[in-house]
Amino acid sequence: MMPPPLTLAMLGGGQLGRFFVSAAHELGYRVWVLDPDAESPAGCIANRHLCAAYDAAAALDDIATHCAAATTEFENVPAATLAYLAERIPVRPSAQAVAVCQDRIAEKSFLRENGLPHGDFAIIHTEADIEAASARLFPGILKAARFGYDGKGQTIVESREAALAVFRAGAPCVLEQKLALDAEISVVLARGETGRTRAFPVAENQHLRGILDVSIVPARIEPRLASDAREIAECIAARLDYVGVLAVEFFVSQGRVLVNEMAPRPHNSGHYTLDACIASQYEQQVRTLCGLPLAEPDAHSASVMVNLLGGLWFRDGAANASEPDWAKLHAVPGLKLHLYGKRAARPGRKMGHFTVVGENPDAVLEAALTARRDIGIKDD
């Protein structure tokens, strides 16, 4: 067990890292953040911000010398960086587990090899792979194997010809059948070094233009589907020998749950745990990293989270950014606003979120959707 006030290292300085820093501070730890962006949201509030590339040897040596353990907030930290640090300090999750989650080909292959439910797909390295793909996969979605997020690196392909037209040699992809979705849900869990696992309540996720828009907890799905999802997520964590916080996204399609993708870190759809649980997904990340007992994951309230994207700063087609009228949100009972301190708003950029909590799920949903509309978020 690593007690405070030891120093922890966070690789990545986005909003997920920022919430980790806050949670670690709350428990008495110090945190160093590695991120090449001088204005990264987590770097700004860290005890120290190492403003360097993720493979900068000097920065990694500095971390290994001064930090008790390291973790990450995004899957694109080079697995080699995690492996390098792991020779000197505990790194959770492991480089191997992150490597599976950071590459769609490795991820899909892992699901297939372990008999875990997933949609039909083909691995695409060459045009010949598209020619050979089953006709069942069209209409489909061609997804770049690496570095995709928030719908980036994905193209809907109606036909084989369309897939051939957008495919670029040298950029490996997976081709997925485009599924009819009844719902999208996610499970965030924490797994400790002893294998003890605690899964948070299942979130129901609504996306707009490929980006998470609203998360509703508890998910409005059959209890059987929710327990299937939790069981599958726990199985994934066990098979990866995972230590840390893991998020698993699922599709609900034709009455069953199918794994969409995994994230080796806390997840946007788990932001609600900040306000609806006694210990958030970020506190669980600190606990798993430091070998502390895990918190019970039950939610004490129903909750609905709404993402605040940069487009909101350009209301009614304005050319210049202007700050939304936060007073409107602060005035809503049970609403908690979180802003990430990002200076420049850009359409699609995650700038903040709010969560409404309360006893009655229907009332909470209505309050959240009303607040969402009142602050100026449009559905189209």
Ligand code: ADP
């Ligand atoms: P990202 O890394 O951008 O989150 P995802 O693979 O989760 O990538 O895709 C983003 C969203 O696109 C999903 O949440 C879902 O709404 C839609 N989507 C992705 N794959 C499929 C699919 N095979 N069938 C139907 N919709 C999909």
Ligand code: MG
């Ligand atoms: Mg996703």
